[in-house]
Amino acid sequence: MVNAALEQRPTRASSIYLLLRDDILGGSLLPGAKLNIRDLSNTYSSGLSPVREALNRLSAEGLVLQEDNRGFKVQPVSVPELIDLTQARCWVNEIGVRESIEKGDTEWEEAVILSCHRLKRIPRFLPDDETVPNPKWAVVHKDFHQSLISACGSNWMIDTCSRLFDAAERYRNLARGAGVSRSDPRDEHQEIMSAAVDRKTDLVIELLNSHFQRTAQLVQTVVVVGEEDAV
Protein backbone atom coordinates (compact mmCIF):
# COMPACT_ATOMS: atom_id res chain seq x y z
CA MET A 1 0.00 0.00 0.00
CA VAL A 2 1.17 3.47 -0.79
CA ASN A 3 1.20 5.96 2.03
CA ALA A 4 -0.11 9.02 0.22
CA ALA A 5 0.70 11.74 2.71
CA LEU A 6 3.65 10.13 4.45
CA GLU A 7 3.55 11.49 7.94
CA GLN A 8 6.82 13.24 8.69
CA ARG A 9 7.75 12.94 12.31
CA PRO A 10 9.71 16.11 13.02
CA THR A 11 13.27 15.75 14.16
CA ARG A 12 14.29 16.98 17.56
CA ALA A 13 16.15 19.82 15.89
CA SER A 14 12.97 20.96 14.15
CA SER A 15 10.89 20.83 17.30
CA ILE A 16 13.43 22.79 19.26
CA TYR A 17 13.67 25.27 16.42
CA LEU A 18 9.96 25.95 16.64
CA LEU A 19 9.97 26.25 20.41
CA LEU A 20 12.91 28.63 20.44
CA ARG A 21 11.41 30.65 17.64
CA ASP A 22 8.17 31.03 19.56
CA ASP A 23 10.02 32.10 22.65
CA ILE A 24 11.99 34.71 20.77
CA LEU A 25 9.08 36.08 18.77
CA GLY A 26 6.82 35.85 21.78
CA GLY A 27 9.24 37.87 23.84
CA SER A 28 9.91 35.43 26.63
CA LEU A 29 13.52 35.31 25.53
CA LEU A 30 14.68 38.88 25.75
CA PRO A 31 16.85 40.58 23.16
CA GLY A 32 20.52 40.10 23.83
CA ALA A 33 19.96 37.17 26.16
CA LYS A 34 22.71 34.60 26.07
CA LEU A 35 21.65 31.27 24.65
CA ASN A 36 23.71 28.75 26.50
CA ILE A 37 23.77 25.51 24.59
CA ARG A 38 24.16 23.17 27.54
CA ASP A 39 21.36 24.92 29.40
CA LEU A 40 19.08 24.75 26.40
CA SER A 41 19.80 21.10 25.72
CA ASN A 42 18.96 20.55 29.35
CA THR A 43 15.70 22.46 29.10
CA TYR A 44 14.62 20.47 26.09
CA SER A 45 16.21 17.30 27.41
CA SER A 46 18.10 16.60 24.25
CA GLY A 47 21.70 16.41 23.20
CA LEU A 48 23.75 19.34 22.08
CA SER A 49 23.46 18.78 18.34
CA PRO A 50 19.74 19.40 17.88
CA VAL A 51 19.99 22.63 19.84
CA ARG A 52 22.90 23.79 17.75
CA GLU A 53 21.07 22.97 14.55
CA ALA A 54 18.05 24.93 15.70
CA LEU A 55 20.21 27.88 16.66
CA ASN A 56 21.96 27.80 13.33
CA ARG A 57 18.65 28.03 11.52
CA LEU A 58 17.52 30.89 13.71
CA SER A 59 20.75 32.75 13.16
CA ALA A 60 20.37 32.44 9.39
CA GLU A 61 16.90 33.86 9.87
CA GLY A 62 18.18 36.80 11.86
CA LEU A 63 16.36 36.03 15.07
CA VAL A 64 19.51 34.89 16.75
CA LEU A 65 22.94 36.43 16.63
CA GLN A 66 25.87 34.12 16.22
CA GLU A 67 29.50 34.92 16.87
CA ASP A 68 32.03 32.28 16.06
CA ASN A 69 33.47 30.73 19.20
CA ARG A 70 31.24 32.87 21.34
CA GLY A 71 27.98 31.14 20.84
CA PHE A 72 24.53 32.51 20.34
CA LYS A 73 22.40 35.27 21.76
CA VAL A 74 18.95 36.59 21.00
CA GLN A 75 19.16 39.26 18.34
CA PRO A 76 19.19 42.67 20.00
CA VAL A 77 16.58 45.29 19.23
CA SER A 78 16.85 49.04 18.86
CA VAL A 79 14.71 52.01 18.03
CA PRO A 80 16.61 52.74 14.81
CA GLU A 81 16.09 49.17 13.69
CA LEU A 82 12.39 49.37 14.45
CA ILE A 83 12.10 52.49 12.33
CA ASP A 84 14.12 50.83 9.60
CA LEU A 85 11.93 47.74 9.75
CA THR A 86 8.70 49.70 9.74
CA GLN A 87 9.84 51.66 6.73
CA ALA A 88 10.61 48.45 4.86
CA ARG A 89 7.22 47.00 5.81
CA CYS A 90 5.38 50.04 4.51
CA TRP A 91 7.22 49.96 1.23
CA VAL A 92 7.05 46.26 0.56
CA ASN A 93 3.47 45.83 1.67
CA GLU A 94 2.46 48.77 -0.47
CA ILE A 95 3.54 46.98 -3.61
CA GLY A 96 2.06 43.71 -2.47
CA VAL A 97 -1.28 45.28 -1.75
CA ARG A 98 -1.29 47.35 -4.91
CA GLU A 99 -0.66 44.32 -7.07
CA SER A 100 -3.08 42.17 -5.12
CA ILE A 101 -5.89 44.63 -5.52
CA GLU A 102 -5.16 44.84 -9.21
CA LYS A 103 -4.87 41.10 -9.80
CA GLY A 104 -7.00 39.69 -7.01
CA ASP A 105 -10.09 37.82 -8.07
CA THR A 106 -13.18 36.93 -6.07
CA GLU A 107 -11.31 34.19 -4.29
CA TRP A 108 -8.79 36.72 -3.01
CA GLU A 109 -11.55 39.06 -1.83
CA GLU A 110 -13.16 36.21 0.03
CA ALA A 111 -9.88 35.22 1.66
CA VAL A 112 -9.42 38.78 2.91
CA ILE A 113 -12.94 38.97 4.25
CA LEU A 114 -12.70 35.56 5.87
CA SER A 115 -9.39 36.18 7.62
CA CYS A 116 -10.60 39.57 8.81
CA HIS A 117 -13.73 37.97 10.19
CA ARG A 118 -11.72 35.37 12.06
CA LEU A 119 -9.49 38.07 13.45
CA LYS A 120 -12.49 39.99 14.69
CA ARG A 121 -13.90 36.94 16.41
CA ILE A 122 -10.87 35.44 18.06
CA PRO A 123 -10.21 36.66 21.60
CA ARG A 124 -7.09 38.76 21.97
CA PHE A 125 -6.27 37.16 25.32
CA LEU A 126 -6.82 33.80 26.90
CA PRO A 127 -10.32 33.37 28.39
CA ASP A 128 -8.97 32.27 31.77
CA ASP A 129 -6.17 34.78 32.14
CA GLU A 130 -6.76 38.19 30.61
CA THR A 131 -3.09 39.09 30.73
CA VAL A 132 -1.84 36.18 28.65
CA PRO A 133 -2.22 36.81 24.93
CA ASN A 134 -3.97 34.17 22.90
CA PRO A 135 -1.34 32.46 20.77
CA LYS A 136 -3.96 31.71 18.14
CA TRP A 137 -4.57 35.42 17.74
CA ALA A 138 -1.03 35.93 16.47
CA VAL A 139 -1.60 33.29 13.81
CA VAL A 140 -4.89 34.75 12.67
CA HIS A 141 -3.48 38.26 12.75
CA LYS A 142 -0.64 37.27 10.48
CA ASP A 143 -3.04 35.42 8.22
CA PHE A 144 -5.03 38.57 7.74
CA HIS A 145 -2.06 40.70 6.85
CA GLN A 146 -0.70 38.06 4.52
CA SER A 147 -4.06 37.64 2.85
CA LEU A 148 -3.94 41.25 1.77
CA ILE A 149 -0.89 40.65 -0.38
CA SER A 150 -1.59 37.03 -1.25
CA ALA A 151 -2.71 37.80 -4.80
CA CYS A 152 0.31 39.90 -5.72
CA GLY A 153 1.68 37.12 -7.88
CA SER A 154 5.08 36.52 -6.34
CA ASN A 155 5.89 34.07 -3.58
CA TRP A 156 9.22 35.76 -3.00
CA MET A 157 7.25 38.89 -2.27
CA ILE A 158 4.96 37.05 0.11
CA ASP A 159 7.91 35.44 1.88
CA THR A 160 9.55 38.81 2.25
CA CYS A 161 6.45 40.27 3.86
CA SER A 162 6.23 37.27 6.13
CA ARG A 163 9.79 37.74 7.28
CA LEU A 164 9.21 41.42 7.96
CA PHE A 165 5.98 40.68 9.76
CA ASP A 166 7.70 38.26 12.11
CA ALA A 167 10.45 40.70 12.93
CA ALA A 168 7.84 43.31 13.78
CA GLU A 169 5.86 40.77 15.77
CA ARG A 170 8.78 40.44 18.13
CA TYR A 171 8.80 44.16 18.77
CA ARG A 172 5.05 44.13 19.39
CA ASN A 173 5.38 41.35 21.93
CA LEU A 174 8.23 43.05 23.70
CA ALA A 175 6.10 46.16 24.02
CA ARG A 176 3.19 44.16 25.33
CA GLY A 177 5.50 42.48 27.84
CA ALA A 178 6.32 45.96 29.06
CA GLY A 179 2.65 46.81 29.45
CA VAL A 180 2.10 48.77 26.27
CA SER A 181 -0.52 47.75 23.76
CA ARG A 182 -2.80 49.12 21.11
CA SER A 183 -6.12 50.65 21.96
CA ASP A 184 -8.06 48.60 19.49
CA PRO A 185 -6.44 47.45 16.29
CA ARG A 186 -9.64 45.57 15.51
CA ASP A 187 -11.32 48.58 13.95
CA GLU A 188 -8.25 49.36 11.91
CA HIS A 189 -8.22 45.88 10.46
CA GLN A 190 -11.86 46.19 9.62
CA GLU A 191 -11.29 49.46 7.83
CA ILE A 192 -8.38 48.05 5.87
CA MET A 193 -10.42 45.04 4.85
CA SER A 194 -13.30 47.18 3.63
CA ALA A 195 -11.08 49.43 1.63
CA ALA A 196 -9.34 46.42 0.10
CA VAL A 197 -12.46 44.66 -1.12
CA ASP A 198 -13.76 47.99 -2.38
CA ARG A 199 -10.51 48.24 -4.35
CA LYS A 200 -9.75 51.63 -2.92
CA THR A 201 -6.05 51.11 -3.44
CA ASP A 202 -4.70 54.40 -2.17
CA LEU A 203 -6.89 54.27 0.90
CA VAL A 204 -5.75 50.76 1.82
CA ILE A 205 -2.16 51.81 1.56
CA GLU A 206 -2.73 54.90 3.62
CA LEU A 207 -4.50 52.90 6.30
CA LEU A 208 -1.92 50.14 6.28
CA ASN A 209 0.99 52.54 6.51
CA SER A 210 -0.47 54.36 9.46
CA HIS A 211 -1.34 50.99 11.01
CA PHE A 212 2.32 50.01 10.83
CA GLN A 213 3.58 53.41 11.89
CA ARG A 214 1.24 53.68 14.83
CA THR A 215 2.33 50.30 16.16
CA ALA A 216 5.96 51.28 15.74
CA GLN A 217 5.29 54.52 17.60
CA LEU A 218 3.88 52.68 20.58
CA VAL A 219 6.60 50.09 20.60
CA GLN A 220 9.29 52.74 20.55
CA THR A 221 8.23 54.01 23.93
CA VAL A 222 9.31 50.78 25.55
CA VAL A 223 11.97 49.27 23.37
CA VAL A 224 14.51 51.01 25.53
CA VAL A 225 13.76 48.31 28.06
CA GLY A 226 14.89 45.65 25.63
CA GLU A 227 18.03 47.59 24.92
CA GLU A 228 18.90 47.81 28.56
CA ASP A 229 18.55 44.08 28.90
CA ALA A 230 20.66 43.53 25.84
CA VAL A 231 23.96 43.51 27.72
Added chain:
Amino acid sequence: MVNAALEQRPTRASSIYLLLRDDILGGSLLPGAKLNIRDLSNTYSSGLSPVREALNRLSAEGLVLQEDNRGFKVQPVSVPELIDLTQARCWVNEIGVRESIEKGDTEWEEAVILSCHRLKRIPRFLPDDETVPNPKWAVVHKDFHQSLISACGSNWMIDTCSRLFDAAERYRNLARGAGVSRSDPRDEHQEIMSAAVDRKTDLVIELLNSHFQRTAQLVQTVVVVGEEDAV
Protein backbone atom coordinates in the same frame (compact mmCIF):
# COMPACT_ATOMS: atom_id res chain seq x y z
CA MET B 1 47.20 45.23 25.98
CA VAL B 2 43.75 45.40 24.46
CA ASN B 3 43.19 43.64 21.19
CA ALA B 4 41.08 46.22 19.41
CA ALA B 5 39.75 44.19 16.49
CA LEU B 6 39.83 40.76 18.04
CA GLU B 7 40.50 38.44 15.16
CA GLN B 8 37.70 35.92 14.91
CA ARG B 9 38.95 32.62 13.62
CA PRO B 10 35.95 31.17 11.80
CA THR B 11 34.60 27.90 13.00
CA ARG B 12 34.64 24.88 10.74
CA ALA B 13 30.88 25.19 10.40
CA SER B 14 31.23 28.76 9.11
CA SER B 15 33.92 27.87 6.61
CA ILE B 16 31.95 24.95 5.26
CA TYR B 17 28.88 27.16 5.10
CA LEU B 18 30.70 29.61 2.85
CA LEU B 19 32.13 26.91 0.64
CA LEU B 20 28.79 25.18 0.19
CA ARG B 21 27.09 28.46 -0.45
CA ASP B 22 29.57 29.34 -3.16
CA ASP B 23 29.11 25.96 -4.77
CA ILE B 24 25.35 26.32 -4.78
CA LEU B 25 25.26 29.91 -5.98
CA GLY B 26 28.08 29.22 -8.41
CA GLY B 27 26.16 26.35 -9.91
CA SER B 28 28.66 23.57 -9.35
CA LEU B 29 26.12 21.91 -7.10
CA LEU B 30 23.10 21.41 -9.30
CA PRO B 31 19.52 22.03 -8.17
CA GLY B 32 17.98 18.99 -6.59
CA ALA B 33 21.33 17.32 -5.98
CA LYS B 34 21.41 15.19 -2.86
CA LEU B 35 23.69 16.53 -0.17
CA ASN B 36 25.00 13.47 1.58
CA ILE B 37 26.34 14.41 4.95
CA ARG B 38 28.98 11.74 5.23
CA ASP B 39 30.26 12.50 1.76
CA LEU B 40 30.40 16.19 2.48
CA SER B 41 32.17 15.74 5.80
CA ASN B 42 34.62 13.62 3.89
CA THR B 43 35.13 16.24 1.22
CA TYR B 44 35.82 18.91 3.79
CA SER B 45 37.62 16.47 6.07
CA SER B 46 35.57 17.39 9.10
CA GLY B 47 33.13 15.69 11.38
CA LEU B 48 29.44 15.49 10.77
CA SER B 49 28.37 18.32 13.04
CA PRO B 50 29.93 21.26 11.21
CA VAL B 51 28.45 20.06 7.93
CA ARG B 52 25.03 19.75 9.49
CA GLU B 53 25.26 23.20 10.98
CA ALA B 54 26.22 24.66 7.65
CA LEU B 55 23.35 22.87 5.93
CA ASN B 56 20.92 24.08 8.54
CA ARG B 57 21.93 27.67 7.90
CA LEU B 58 21.61 27.21 4.17
CA SER B 59 18.20 25.65 4.54
CA ALA B 60 16.98 28.59 6.59
CA GLU B 61 18.28 30.78 3.79
CA GLY B 62 16.39 28.84 1.17
CA LEU B 63 19.40 27.65 -0.79
CA VAL B 64 19.04 24.15 0.53
CA LEU B 65 15.91 22.10 0.97
CA GLN B 66 15.59 20.11 4.13
CA GLU B 67 13.19 17.28 4.78
CA ASP B 68 13.14 15.82 8.23
CA ASN B 69 14.71 12.38 8.31
CA ARG B 70 15.52 12.60 4.64
CA GLY B 71 18.39 14.96 4.74
CA PHE B 72 19.27 17.84 2.50
CA LYS B 73 19.27 18.61 -1.18
CA VAL B 74 20.07 21.67 -3.23
CA GLN B 75 16.97 23.80 -3.63
CA PRO B 76 15.35 23.00 -6.98
CA VAL B 77 14.77 25.68 -9.59
CA SER B 78 11.91 26.25 -11.98
CA VAL B 79 10.80 28.67 -14.62
CA PRO B 80 7.78 29.83 -12.60
CA GLU B 81 10.02 30.53 -9.65
CA LEU B 82 12.42 32.50 -11.82
CA ILE B 83 9.55 34.64 -13.07
CA ASP B 84 8.29 35.04 -9.53
CA LEU B 85 11.73 36.02 -8.32
CA THR B 86 12.33 38.46 -11.13
CA GLN B 87 9.03 40.14 -10.46
CA ALA B 88 9.93 40.55 -6.80
CA ARG B 89 13.33 41.95 -7.72
CA CYS B 90 11.80 44.53 -10.04
CA TRP B 91 9.35 45.66 -7.42
CA VAL B 92 11.66 45.79 -4.46
CA ASN B 93 14.56 47.36 -6.30
CA GLU B 94 12.25 49.95 -7.73
CA ILE B 95 11.46 51.28 -4.29
CA GLY B 96 15.04 51.02 -3.17
CA VAL B 97 16.29 52.97 -6.15
CA ARG B 98 13.52 55.53 -5.96
CA GLU B 99 14.26 56.28 -2.33
CA SER B 100 18.00 56.22 -2.86
CA ILE B 101 17.82 58.72 -5.66
CA GLU B 102 15.66 60.93 -3.51
CA LYS B 103 17.76 60.68 -0.36
CA GLY B 104 21.19 59.90 -1.76
CA ASP B 105 23.85 62.51 -1.18
CA THR B 106 27.16 63.02 -2.93
CA GLU B 107 28.67 60.11 -1.09
CA TRP B 108 26.01 57.83 -2.51
CA GLU B 109 26.59 59.12 -6.03
CA GLU B 110 30.28 58.49 -5.66
CA ALA B 111 29.69 54.97 -4.39
CA VAL B 112 27.55 54.22 -7.43
CA ILE B 113 30.10 55.65 -9.81
CA LEU B 114 32.96 53.87 -8.11
CA SER B 115 31.34 50.45 -8.06
CA CYS B 116 30.29 50.85 -11.67
CA HIS B 117 33.83 51.74 -12.60
CA ARG B 118 35.20 48.68 -10.85
CA LEU B 119 32.64 46.52 -12.58
CA LYS B 120 33.68 47.90 -15.95
CA ARG B 121 37.32 47.21 -15.25
CA ILE B 122 37.24 43.78 -13.72
CA PRO B 123 37.57 40.91 -16.20
CA ARG B 124 34.46 38.81 -16.59
CA PHE B 125 36.51 35.60 -16.85
CA LEU B 126 39.79 34.41 -15.49
CA PRO B 127 42.81 35.63 -17.48
CA ASP B 128 44.22 32.13 -17.92
CA ASP B 129 41.01 30.31 -18.71
CA GLU B 130 38.40 32.27 -20.63
CA THR B 131 35.65 29.80 -19.76
CA VAL B 132 35.97 30.09 -15.99
CA PRO B 133 34.14 33.13 -14.62
CA ASN B 134 36.09 35.44 -12.38
CA PRO B 135 34.76 34.99 -8.85
CA LYS B 136 35.68 38.57 -8.05
CA TRP B 137 33.37 39.75 -10.79
CA ALA B 138 30.36 38.35 -8.96
CA VAL B 139 31.33 40.33 -5.86
CA VAL B 140 31.81 43.57 -7.75
CA HIS B 141 28.64 43.01 -9.73
CA LYS B 142 26.63 42.61 -6.57
CA ASP B 143 28.33 45.64 -5.06
CA PHE B 144 27.17 47.74 -7.96
CA HIS B 145 23.57 46.66 -7.74
CA GLN B 146 23.55 47.08 -3.99
CA SER B 147 25.10 50.52 -4.25
CA LEU B 148 22.11 51.69 -6.26
CA ILE B 149 19.79 51.10 -3.33
CA SER B 150 22.27 51.74 -0.55
CA ALA B 151 20.87 55.17 0.29
CA CYS B 152 17.25 54.07 0.57
CA GLY B 153 17.39 54.35 4.35
CA SER B 154 16.42 50.87 5.42
CA ASN B 155 18.79 48.00 6.09
CA TRP B 156 15.91 45.56 5.99
CA MET B 157 15.29 46.75 2.48
CA ILE B 158 18.93 46.33 1.56
CA ASP B 159 19.03 42.84 3.05
CA THR B 160 15.94 41.90 1.12
CA CYS B 161 17.49 43.02 -2.13
CA SER B 162 20.64 41.14 -1.27
CA ARG B 163 18.72 37.96 -0.69
CA LEU B 164 16.86 38.33 -3.96
CA PHE B 165 20.07 39.11 -5.80
CA ASP B 166 21.70 35.93 -4.54
CA ALA B 167 18.76 33.80 -5.56
CA ALA B 168 18.93 35.29 -9.04
CA GLU B 169 22.69 34.85 -9.13
CA ARG B 170 22.21 31.12 -8.90
CA TYR B 171 19.95 31.13 -11.93
CA ARG B 172 22.48 33.20 -13.86
CA ASN B 173 25.26 30.79 -13.06
CA LEU B 174 23.18 27.79 -13.99
CA ALA B 175 22.47 29.40 -17.33
CA ARG B 176 26.13 30.13 -17.87
CA GLY B 177 26.99 26.55 -16.99
CA ALA B 178 24.67 25.55 -19.79
CA GLY B 179 26.45 27.85 -22.20
CA VAL B 180 24.07 30.78 -22.17
CA SER B 181 25.24 34.24 -21.21
CA ARG B 182 24.51 37.87 -21.80
CA SER B 183 25.83 39.71 -24.78
CA ASP B 184 27.30 42.56 -22.80
CA PRO B 185 25.73 43.64 -19.57
CA ARG B 186 28.57 46.10 -19.19
CA ASP B 187 26.86 48.76 -21.26
CA GLU B 188 23.62 48.28 -19.41
CA HIS B 189 25.31 48.85 -16.08
CA GLN B 190 26.92 51.97 -17.45
CA GLU B 191 23.58 53.31 -18.62
CA ILE B 192 21.96 52.58 -15.29
CA MET B 193 24.75 54.32 -13.45
CA SER B 194 24.51 57.42 -15.61
CA ALA B 195 20.79 57.68 -15.21
CA ALA B 196 21.13 57.20 -11.45
CA VAL B 197 23.65 59.96 -10.88
CA ASP B 198 21.62 62.19 -13.19
CA ARG B 199 18.67 61.49 -10.90
CA LYS B 200 16.54 60.36 -13.80
CA THR B 201 14.46 58.18 -11.55
CA ASP B 202 11.98 56.77 -14.01
CA LEU B 203 14.70 56.00 -16.50
CA VAL B 204 16.79 54.11 -13.96
CA ILE B 205 13.83 52.00 -13.02
CA GLU B 206 12.97 51.29 -16.61
CA LEU B 207 16.55 50.28 -17.37
CA LEU B 208 16.85 48.21 -14.23
CA ASN B 209 13.61 46.38 -14.83
CA SER B 210 14.54 45.45 -18.36
CA HIS B 211 17.99 44.48 -17.11
CA PHE B 212 16.39 42.02 -14.73
CA GLN B 213 13.80 40.84 -17.21
CA ARG B 214 16.30 40.32 -20.00
CA THR B 215 18.50 38.18 -17.79
CA ALA B 216 15.50 36.16 -16.71
CA GLN B 217 14.51 35.68 -20.32
CA LEU B 218 17.88 34.22 -21.19
CA VAL B 219 18.03 32.06 -18.15
CA GLN B 220 14.62 30.60 -18.87
CA THR B 221 15.83 29.03 -22.05
CA VAL B 222 18.08 26.70 -20.08
CA VAL B 223 16.58 26.30 -16.68
CA VAL B 224 14.82 23.24 -17.98
CA VAL B 225 18.18 21.54 -17.71
CA GLY B 226 18.26 22.20 -14.00
CA GLU B 227 14.77 20.87 -13.63
CA GLU B 228 15.68 17.65 -15.36
CA ASP B 229 18.59 17.15 -13.00
CA ALA B 230 16.43 17.89 -10.03
CA VAL B 231 15.31 14.30 -9.63
Added chain:
DNA sequence: CCGAGAAAAATGATCGATCATTTTTCACTG
Protein backbone atom coordinates in the same frame (compact mmCIF):
# COMPACT_ATOMS: atom_id res chain seq x y z
C1' DC C 1 44.06 48.88 45.85
C1' DC C 2 44.94 48.29 40.80
C1' DG C 3 46.17 45.87 36.94
C1' DA C 4 48.99 42.26 34.46
C1' DG C 5 49.30 37.78 33.73
C1' DA C 6 48.79 32.91 35.00
C1' DA C 7 45.68 29.31 36.27
C1' DA C 8 41.09 27.53 36.53
C1' DA C 9 36.50 27.23 35.12
C1' DA C 10 33.01 27.70 31.84
C1' DT C 11 31.44 27.48 27.48
C1' DG C 12 31.60 26.64 22.52
C1' DA C 13 32.98 23.50 18.72
C1' DT C 14 34.04 19.17 16.97
C1' DC C 15 34.34 14.28 16.73
C1' DG C 16 33.08 9.50 16.09
C1' DA C 17 30.01 6.06 18.01
C1' DT C 18 25.36 4.80 18.19
C1' DC C 19 20.49 4.85 17.38
C1' DA C 20 16.46 5.68 14.10
C1' DT C 21 14.59 6.00 9.74
C1' DT C 22 14.58 5.46 5.00
C1' DT C 23 15.96 3.15 0.91
C1' DT C 24 17.51 -0.77 -1.44
C1' DT C 25 17.97 -5.58 -2.14
C1' DC C 26 16.22 -9.94 -2.60
C1' DA C 27 13.67 -14.12 -1.82
C1' DC C 28 9.25 -15.73 -2.21
C1' DT C 29 4.30 -16.15 -3.53
C1' DG C 30 0.69 -16.04 -6.59
Added chain:
DNA sequence: CAGTGAAAAATGATCGATCATTTTTCTCGG
Protein backbone atom coordinates in the same frame (compact mmCIF):
# COMPACT_ATOMS: atom_id res chain seq x y z
C1' DC D 1 7.20 -12.35 -14.05
C1' DA D 2 5.05 -8.62 -11.10
C1' DG D 3 4.20 -7.51 -6.66
C1' DT D 4 4.85 -8.15 -1.58
C1' DG D 5 7.23 -7.93 2.37
C1' DA D 6 11.18 -9.16 5.12
C1' DA D 7 16.03 -8.47 5.63
C1' DA D 8 20.09 -5.71 4.70
C1' DA D 9 22.34 -1.62 3.65
C1' DA D 10 22.59 3.18 3.50
C1' DT D 11 21.74 7.36 5.32
C1' DG D 12 20.05 10.72 8.65
C1' DA D 13 19.70 12.15 13.56
C1' DT D 14 21.28 12.16 18.09
C1' DC D 15 24.32 11.55 21.89
C1' DG D 16 28.04 12.30 25.15
C1' DA D 17 33.02 12.55 25.24
C1' DT D 18 36.70 15.43 24.02
C1' DC D 19 39.17 19.35 22.27
C1' DA D 20 39.55 24.55 21.67
C1' DT D 21 38.52 29.00 22.93
C1' DT D 22 36.80 32.37 25.84
C1' DT D 23 35.72 34.11 30.31
C1' DT D 24 36.44 34.27 35.09
C1' DT D 25 39.12 33.85 39.11
C1' DC D 26 43.21 34.16 41.52
C1' DT D 27 47.92 35.70 42.60
C1' DC D 28 51.28 38.89 43.05
C1' DG D 29 54.22 43.00 42.19
C1' DG D 30 53.88 47.82 42.10
